[in-house]
Amino acid sequence: xxxxxxxxxxxxxxxxxxxxxxxxxxxxxxxxxxxxxxxxxxxxxxxxxxxxxxxxxxxxxxxxxxxxxxxxxxxxxxxxxxxxxxxxxxxxxxxxxxxxxxxxxxxxxxxxxxxxxxxxxxxxxxxxxxxxxxxxxxxxxxxxxxxxxxxxxxxxxxxxxxxxxxxxxxxxxxxxxxxxxxxxxxxxxxxxxxxxxxxxxxxxxxxxxxxxxxxxxxxxxxxxxxxxxxxxxxxxxxxxxxxxxxxxxxxxxxxxxxxxxxxxxxxxxxxxxxxxxxxxxxxxxxxxxxxxxxxxxxxxxxxxxxxxxxxxxxxxxxxxxxxxxxxxxxxxxxxxxxxxxxxxxxxxxxx
Amino acid sequence: xxxxxxxxxxxxxxxxxxxxxxxxxxxxxxxxxxxxxxxxxxxxxxxxxxxxxxxxxxxxxxxxxxxxxxxxxxxxxxxxxxxxxxxxxxxxxxxxxxxxxxxxxxxxxxxxxxxxxxxxxxxxxxxxxxxxxxxxxxxxxxxxxxxxxxxxxxxxxxxxxxxxxxxxxxxxxxxxxxxxxxxxxxxxxxxxxxxxxxxxxxxxxxxxxxxxxxxxxxxxxxxxxxxxxxxxxxxxxxxxxxxxxxxxxxxxxxxxxxxxxxxxxxxxxxxxxxxxxxxxxxxxxxxxxxxxxxxxxxxxxxxxxxxxxxxxxxxxxxxxxxxxxxxxxxxxxxxxxxxxxxxxxxxxxxx
Numbered sequence: 001x002x003x004x005x006x007x008x009x010x011x012x013x014x015x016x017x018x019x020x021x022x023x024x025x026x027x028x029x030x031x032x033x034x035x036x037x038x039x040x041x042x043x044x045x046x047x048x049x050x051x052x053x054x055x056x057x058x059x060x061x062x063x064x065x066x067x068x069x070x071x072x073x074x075x076x077x078x079x080x081x082x083x084x085x086x087x088x089x090x091x092x093x094x095x096x097x098x099x100x101x102x103x104x105x106x107x108x109x110x111x112x113x114x115x116x117x118x119x120x121x122x123x124x125x126x127x128x129x130x131x132x133x134x135x136x137x138x139x140x141x142x143x144x145x146x147x148x149x150x151x152x153x154x155x156x157x158x159x160x161x162x163x164x165x166x167x168x169x170x171x172x173x174x175x176x177x178x179x180x181x182x183x184x185x186x187x188x189x190x191x192x193x194x195x196x197x198x199x200x201x202x203x204x205x206x207x208x209x210x211x212x213x214x215x216x217x218x219x220x221x222x223x224x225x226x227x228x229x230x231x232x233x234x235x236x237x238x239x240x241x242x243x244x245x246x247x248x249x250x251x252x253x254x255x256x257x258x259x260x261x262x263x264x265x266x267x268x269x270x271x272x273x274x275x276x277x278x279x280x281x282x283x284x285x286x287x288x289x290x291x292x293x294x295x296x297x298x299x300x301x302x303x304x305x306x307x308x309x310x311x312x313x314x315x316x317x318x319x320x321x322x323x324x325x326x327x328x329x330x331x332x333x334x335x336x337x338x339x340x341x342x343x344x345x346x347x348x349x350x351x
Numbered sequence: 352x353x354x355x356x357x358x359x360x361x362x363x364x365x366x367x368x369x370x371x372x373x374x375x376x377x378x379x380x381x382x383x384x385x386x387x388x389x390x391x392x393x394x395x396x397x398x399x400x401x402x403x404x405x406x407x408x409x410x411x412x413x414x415x416x417x418x419x420x421x422x423x424x425x426x427x428x429x430x431x432x433x434x435x436x437x438x439x440x441x442x443x444x445x446x447x448x449x450x451x452x453x454x455x456x457x458x459x460x461x462x463x464x465x466x467x468x469x470x471x472x473x474x475x476x477x478x479x480x481x482x483x484x485x486x487x488x489x490x491x492x493x494x495x496x497x498x499x500x501x502x503x504x505x506x507x508x509x510x511x512x513x514x515x516x517x518x519x520x521x522x523x524x525x526x527x528x529x530x531x532x533x534x535x536x537x538x539x540x541x542x543x544x545x546x547x548x549x550x551x552x553x554x555x556x557x558x559x560x561x562x563x564x565x566x567x568x569x570x571x572x573x574x575x576x577x578x579x580x581x582x583x584x585x586x587x588x589x590x591x592x593x594x595x596x597x598x599x600x601x602x603x604x605x606x607x608x609x610x611x612x613x614x615x616x617x618x619x620x621x622x623x624x625x626x627x628x629x630x631x632x633x634x635x636x637x638x639x640x641x642x643x644x645x646x647x648x649x650x651x652x653x654x655x656x657x658x659x660x661x662x663x664x665x666x667x668x669x670x671x672x673x674x675x676x677x678x679x680x681x682x683x684x685x686x687x688x689x690x691x692x693x694x695x696x697x698x699x700x701x702x
Contacts (some may be wrong), residue, residue, distance in 0.1 A: 006440045006702050040645060062646045083613075083646065084602040086661055089357045108603050111660040139647055140603040140611050251435040252459050252491040260491050262434075266676055266701050270621040294391060294672060295413045295434065295701065296490055309462040310437055321645060325617055325677075328699060348679060350617050350646065351357050 001312040002331075002338065007249040008263040010323055010330045011314070012042075014339065016243035017225055018050065024207065024224050025055045031211045036060050036080060036200065038222035041321045043346035044330075045073045047225065052076065058102070060202075060220045064093045065349035071101055072345060078102040080200070082132070082167060082220065084112040084140065090351065091119040094127075104128035106167045108140050113154055113161065120160030128164035129155045130200060133185060135178040137171040145185035152189045163189075165198030165217075172205035172234075175212030183215045205234055228320040229280045230273040244323065244330075245282065245314040248297065250307045259299045259307040263315065265292040267326055271319040279315040289315070352663040353682075353689065358600040359614040361674055361681045362665070363393075365690065367594035368576060369401065375558060375575050376406045382562045387411050387431060387551065389573035392672045394697035395681075396424045398576065403427065409453070411553075411571045415444045416700035422452055423696060429453040431551070433483070433518060433571065435463040435491065441702065442470040445478075455479035457518045459491050464505055464512065471511030479515035480506045481551060484536060486529040488522040496532055500539035507545050514540075516549030516568075523556035523585075526563030534566045556585055579671040580631045581624040595674065595681075596633065596665040599648065601658045610658040612640075612648040614666065618677055619643060622670040630666040640666070 002011070021037075028035040037051045038060040048059050048070055058078030061067040067079045079101050085094050097103055098120070107113050107129050120127040131151045134141030142148045148166060155163040166185055170178045178201060186196045201213050202220030210219050223230075226244035227237040248263035268278050270292060278289040278297065287305060291298040297315075299305055307313070317323045324330065325347055332339040353362070372388075379386040388402045389411040399410050399421055409429030412418040418430045430452050436445050448454055449471070458464045458480050471478040482502045485492030493499045499517060506514040517536055521529045529552060537547045552564050553571030555578075561570050574581075577595035578588040599614035619629050621643060629640040629648065638656060642649040648666075650656055658664070668674045675681065676698050683690040 006438070008701050084660075086600060086602055087357070108605065109660050112602070134605055138609065139642075139644065139649060141605060143605055249437060251437055251463070254459065254485060254492060254494055258489065262701075265620075265622065265673060266699075269616075270623070270673075271616065272621070291490075293490065294676075298490060309435075309460050322616060322621075325645075326699065327701070348617075348677065350359055350613075350678070 001314070002247055004338065005247060005331060007247050007312065008267045009247045010267065010327055011245050011247055011333050012226065012330050012342070013243045013333050013335070015334045016241060017047065020225055020227060020241060020243060021051055021054050024221065027208070028219055029055065033210055033216065034218040036218050036220045037225065038202070038220050039066060039070055039346060041222035041225050041324065043324050043344045044342060045070050045076060045345060049075050051225070063349055063351060064090055064097060065351045066346045067097055069346035069349055076101065081105045082169070084108060086112055086115055091115055095119050095123065098123065098127060104130060104164055106130045106132040107151070108132040108142050110154060113151065113158060117158035117160045123160055126160055126162040128162050130165045130167040130198060133166055133168045133181060135168045135170050135181045136174045137169055139169065141168060145181055145188055148185035149188035149192060152194055153192060156194050163194050165196045165200065167200040170201060170203055170206070172203065175206065175209055179213045179215055182213070186215060204231055205236060207236060223320055226320040229316050229318045230275060232316070233275060239280070239282065239316060242316045244320045245316055246279070246323065248313055248315060250309055250311045250313070253305070253307055253309050256304040257301055259305045261297040261299060261313065262295065263297045264295045266294045267323065268292060268297065268315065268317050269319065269322040269326065271322050273318050275318050279317045282314040282316060284313070352665070353598055355689065356598060356682060358598050358663065359618045360598045361618065361678055362596050362598055362684050363577065363681045363693070364594045364684050364686070366685045367592060368398065371576055371578060371592060371594060372402055372405050375572065378559070379570055380406065384561055384567060385569040387569050387571045388576065389553070389571050390417060390421055390697060392573035392576050392675065394675050394695045395693060396421050396427060396696060400426050402576070414700055414702060415441055415448060416702045417697045418448055420697035420700055427452065432456045433520070435459060437463055437466060442466055446470050446474065449474065449478060455481060455515055457481045457483040458502070459483040459493050461505060464502065464509060468509035468511045474511055477511055477513040479513050481516045481518040481549060484517055484519045484532060486519045486521050486532045487525045488520055490520065492519060496536035496539055499536035500543060503540045503545055504543060514545050516547045516551065518551040521552060521554055521557070523554065526557065526560055530564045530566055533564070537566060555582055556587060558587060574671055577671040580667050580669045581626060583667070584626060590631070590633065590667060593667045595671045596667055597630070597674065598663060598665055601660055601662045601664070604656070604658055604660055607655040608652055610650045610656045612650060612664065613646065614648045615646045616643040617645045618674065619648065619666065619668050620670065620673040620677065622673050624669050626669050630668045633665040633667060635664070
């Protein structure tokens with residue numbers, strides 16, 4: 001299996017990737033949602049451009065450095081950074097980035113907004129800012145519609161900024177709660193005289209229920225491009241929809257019921273997402289990857305594993321996004337055909 | 352705190368690092384153990400050379416690509432690769448590596464040994480091979496002293512190879528079991544006429560109990576150079592011995608009892624090592640990092656966190672080795688003084 005490739009390697013099947021992109025674009029088109037893919041899953045400009053050419057309105061990045069990497073090749077012109085940007089170093093880079101693309105950001109606190117305003121007060125055009133709302137995931141975000149309205153007012157009256165809308169990264173399965181929060185915040189803000197141009201929701205777990213939040217105008221989504229074991233386990237996709245797999249070699253088979261592969265946490269990562277085990281061995285659901293160290297993955301099975309030293313297997317990881325952060329490049333394939341090496345320009349970008 | 356540094360950044364305190372290196376070298380000297388540090392924790396040639404100049408006999412790498420990165424600057428001449436090397440691509444690189452340094456490897460199966468033999472049959476000097484033994488960690492390794500003796504005999508009679516000794520990566524706390532396994536294997540092998548020149552044990556959790564395995568001649572250890580929360584929780588070190596910290600900024604404080612920092616799993620990783628939470632906030636033991644997403648760390652506290660947006664904190668991660676794999680460089684410091692940026696040449700090396 002892919003004998004010419006060394007292992008461990010991360011394979012991206014472009015047939016599956018293209019199918020995933022088109023299928024969800026159609027869903028968004030049907031439901032009158034603008035699609036703004038999050039590049040954190042692939043971290044590759046060429047795949048972002050595939051998403052854009054299929055109908056996406058722009059991309060989402062989490063960090064400025066990701067956005068910088070994504071525009072390095074040209075062809076990407078609209079970026080939303082869904083992160084509170086703080087501190088002089090980052091604000092300076094944000095200002096430079098805004099000269100190159102249609103940039104918008106989110107914010108959930110006054111400290112952040114004041115820094116943005118000071119930075120963009122002298123800019124030729126104001127920076128569009130969305131208010132991040134916590135609709136249940138208890139991460140960032142203002143915790144009430146009233147607080148969203150207050151922050152929107154602050155954005156509206158500070159120099160260098162323009163209020164653009166609302167954004168949430170919802171916890172899975174909370175369609176009604178999200179709708180109520182965002183609808184209420186939108187009402188309060190519009191009642192105070194500002195337009196809410198964009199209401200941006202997102203998340204792969206609820207991707208097929210995005211229509212349950214009719215107030216949303218935009219959907220941000222990352223993992224759908226490749227899919228992974230966590231989404232398969234939630235019924236969001238099937239194994240055949242998983243474009244990212246890890247090719248690994250059995251390096252040891254010390255007992256009949258245990259084998260060791262050369263993919264450990266340095267490739268698969270320790271992300272569990274509530275699952276048991278560290279990935280799904282394609283075609284061999286009886287095998288369990290029960291333990292990882294950095295360079296070893298341990299496979300166990302109640303019946304003999306049947307694995308032999310030198311054998312190759314393919315694994316669907318628990319979480320695709322974090323796997324593409326572990327290596328400098330992936331291998332693009334179509335079925336059994338190898339297309340070539342693809343660098344991951346936005347890997348390791350945390351600033 | 353380190354206002355000139357952007358966050359998240361990984362800081363390495365060289366005063367603490369040097370102290371850790373010297374302290375454990377002295378322990379090994381006292382206990383007649385040769386020290387062979389595993390570079391997987393720091394992945395930096397300069398720190399390996401610090402370990403060597405303090406008395407280490409050589410270094411340990413897990414992958415050929417790590418060894419290649421470690422010798423790129425010169426000054427490192429003795430490397431043990433503690434991994435079954437398989438397949439033509441890796442074997443070719445192994446052969447080239449053996450021309451440049453005193454190289455030895457481990458193996459736990461005949462398939463692996465036959466590949467090594469075929470590769471080194473025409474080499475100017477034989478490749479030293481240690482038999483990897485599973486003394487209780489249930490990862491790689493032959494599972495009985497008798498199997499170790501059989502594999503040692505096979506190494507001894509195959510062209511291109513020379514049997515060097517025994518190696519184990521023990522489970523924590525199994526001193527007596529390791530001693531019995533290795534002593535028995537050594538007896539069987541020597542009884543059959545081969546010398547066991549090296550008996551290599553290792554692991555940071557039992558670093559201060561290495562003397563409980565008197566059959567061992569060598570100790571391999573990685574994490575001790577920086578230490579981390581997992582070792583502190585086992586009583587192996589104190590917080591003041593932790594050389595690696597993550598500098599992070601509070602980017603959101605949505606409620607009194609919750610704050611969000613800009614260090615998520617892309618820096619801290621999801622490694623738990625049986626611990627609750629994702630790191631220790633230095634000086635604030637009441638704060639718990641209870642949840643990570645890629646770019647967000649969530650801090651909660653039963654009483655108000657006291658954290659404000661823009662505030663900086665330092666975190667001792669659960670597992671130091673995996674953190675240095677996430678970024679291209681670390682910041683070297685001594686106390687509050689910044690020494691400069693240090694690239695991590697052996698980051699991301701999985702081949």
